[in-house]
Amino acid sequence: MIExxxxxxxxxxxxxxxxVAFSIQSGEMAFLTGHSGAGKSTVLKLxxxxxxxxxxxxxxxxxxxxxxxxxxxxxxxxRIGMIYQNPQLLHNQTVFDNVALPLLIHGYRxxxxxxxxxxALDKVGLLSKEKLFPSELSCGEQxxxxxxxxxxxxxxxxxxxEPTGNLDPExxxxxxxxxxxxxxxxxxxxxxxxxxSMIAQxxxxxxxxxxxxxx
Amino acid sequence: xxxxxxxxxxxSHYRALCFALSELTRxxxxxxxxxxxxxxxxxxxxxxxxxxxxxxxxxxxxNASAPSISLYLTPDATTSQVNTLLKTxxxxxxxxxxxxxxxxxxxxxxxxxxxxxxxxxxxxxNPIPGVMTVLPxxxxxxxxxxxxxxxxxxxxxxxxxxxxxxxxxxxLYDVIAIGKEITKAxxxxxxxxxxxxxxxxxxxxLSSHINEIQVMRLVGATHHYIRRPLLYRGIxxxxxxxxxxxxxxNIFLSVLQKPVSQLAxxxxxxxxxxxxxxxxxxxxxFISMLAGLISAWLITTQFLNQxxxxx
Numbered sequence: 041m042i043e044x045x046x047x048x049x050x051x052x053x054x055x056x057x058x059x060v061a062f063s064i065q066s067g068e069m070a071f072l073t074g075h076s077g078a079g080k081s082t083v084l085k086l087x088x089x090x091x092x093x094x095x096x097x098x099x100x101x102x103x104x105x106x107x108x109x110x111x112x113x114x115x116x117x118x119r120i121g122m123i124y125q126n127p128q129l130l131h132n133q134t135v136f137d138n139v140a141l142p143l144l145i146h147g148y149r150x151x152x153x154x155x156x157x158x159x160a161l162d163k164v165g166l167l168s169k170e171k172l173f174p175s176e177l178s179c180g181e182q183x184x185x186x187x188x189x190x191x192x193x194x195x196x197x198x199x200x201x202e203p204t205g206n207l208d209p210e211x212x213x214x215x216x217x218x219x220x221x222x223x224x225x226x227x228x229x230x231x232x233x234x235x236x237s238m239i240a241q242x243x244x245x246x247x248x249x250x251x252x253x254x255x
Numbered sequence: 256x257x258x259x260x261x262x263x264x265x266x267s268h269y270r271a272l273c274f275a276l277s278e279l280t281r282x283x284x285x286x287x288x289x290x291x292x293x294x295x296x297x298x299x300x301x302x303x304x305x306x307x308x309x310x311x312x313x314x315x316x317x318n319a320s321a322p323s324i325s326l327y328l329t330p331d332a333t334t335s336q337v338n339t340l341l342k343t344x345x346x347x348x349x350x351x352x353x354x355x356x357x358x359x360x361x362x363x364x365x366x367x368x369x370x371x372x373x374x375x376x377x378x379x380x381n382p383i384p385g386v387m388t389v390l391p392x393x394x395x396x397x398x399x400x401x402x403x404x405x406x407x408x409x410x411x412x413x414x415x416x417x418x419x420x421x422x423x424x425x426x427l428y429d430v431i432a433i434g435k436e437i438t439k440a441x442x443x444x445x446x447x448x449x450x451x452x453x454x455x456x457x458x459x460x461l462s463s464h465i466n467e468i469q470v471m472r473l474v475g476a477t478h479h480y481i482r483r484p485l486l487y488r489g490i491x492x493x494x495x496x497x498x499x500x501x502x503x504x505n506i507f508l509s510v511l512q513k514p515v516s517q518l519a520x521x522x523x524x525x526x527x528x529x530x531x532x533x534x535x536x537x538x539x540x541f542i543s544m545l546a547g548l549i550s551a552w553l554i555t556t557q558f559l560n561q562x563x564x565x566x
């Protein structure tokens with residue numbers, strides 16, 4: 041569950057969000073749209089506790105974010121899978137190591153880590169490339185590695201920031217189908233994108249940001 | 256549940272240590288230089304300390320640190336006069352001890368210890384005077400009191416010449432006391448230096464891994480998780496630097512042993528330099544590892560308290 045209540049965010053006098061309010065139920069899939077610079081990334085950063093709102097309240101999985109201590113933030117993040125336009129992979133580590141990173145951080149034993157990471161890679165169709173380095177993969181494949189890493193710890197929520205921004209329409213659709221597959225097994229999915237043509241035919245709710253407000 | 260928590264904790268420490276070790280071997284040359292710099296920084300105060308310790312053994316083994324007054328008696332002093340004087344001196348409450356070497360004993364010692372005993376035969380009678388060595392009590396072993404005592408003893412009728420022996424060991428003792436203060440200051444200074452060196456190295460390493468750390472934080476890494484391998488690395492730097500300083504000082508001492516032995520030979524006193532004992536060595540290692548830990552803690556805390564930068 042994701043809930044934004046009259047949220048505003050200002051950066052040194054410049055207003056990024058003036059009044060954002062929306063609610064996404066558990067297991068729901070939704071799109072966050074708006075032109076570039078409308079504040080989509082800011083919304084996701086606030087949800088991940090990378091930044092804190094200037095005003096308003098945010099609830100994630102019934103946690104009031106402004107009441108979280110520094111120690112509780114990693115716990116929250118381990119329940120959220122985040123996907124970026126630039127997939128933020130570690131280029132000195134193999135595909136497998138990249139995907140296993142969240143499991144390594146949470147202290148999984150090697151065989152359990154291997155089983156889960158391979159399952160996640162299998163789901164995105166990259167199991168055969170687990171020993172390669174990210175630089176040896178195409179953009180679409182790198183994005184899928186990012187998705188495998190986001191879902192490897194079986195999060196309740198997936199957040200994606202322009203996940204198809206660098207991809208051609210065919211690959212974009214492939215990625216969206218992946219998100220639908222996770223939604224189908226009960227994961228809450230929120231995808232920020234400005235590509236309205238692609239999502240127009242999809243049966244999901246759209247939350248539109250305009251001048252820092254939700255319409 | 257407790258078991259799995261504990262084994263996870265152990266596993267994470269094991270992994271952090273492995274990661275720290277792999278980071279050390281990844282850039283062996285750079286890390287070797289860092290460790291050498293740390294080693295040299297520790298070796299300076301440690302070397303000072305060891306040299307002082309050795310000088311102190313000179314002091315205690317030759318046990319002559321207390322200043323004394325030598326009284327050379329007139330040649331015509333009779334045995335009964337000497338005995339009376341001895342009694343008077345021993346009754347004096349400023350005096351701890353009086354030893355008397357009669358002219359006869361003095362002659363024997365002279366004959367035994369020098370190759371010039373035939374010279375004695377030139378004299379018709381024994382030229383060596385009786386000598387009393389007066390050791391003042393502990394409270395009077397300061398320059399003012401001992402000088403006052405010296406002036407009194409000098410006036411005695413039987414005394415031909417009196418000599419105040421503020422001997423070289425006593426002076427050495429003062430030098431050691433100064434040296435100890437210098438060692439303290441050096442240890443503090445270089446200890447601080449070690450913390451800075453390790454901190455600087457870790458900081459550079461952190462900045463080059465800034466993306467990695469950011470990604471780790473975004474997938475839910477705790478501060479402890481990010482900090483742990485760096486703490487281990489700080490400790491490893493301290494350990495290796497400490498070991499290098501230990502080796503350096505022992506090499507330095509073994510080089511020094513030969514000239515010191517030669518010098519000691521001229522004093523007819525064989526002298527074996529003390530090397531860094533195991534207790535001292537492990538003490539140094541403990542302190543240098545602690546410095547590494549403190550340094551890594553300070554740097555990571557400062558780093559992790561900065562605001563996050565996503566993409």
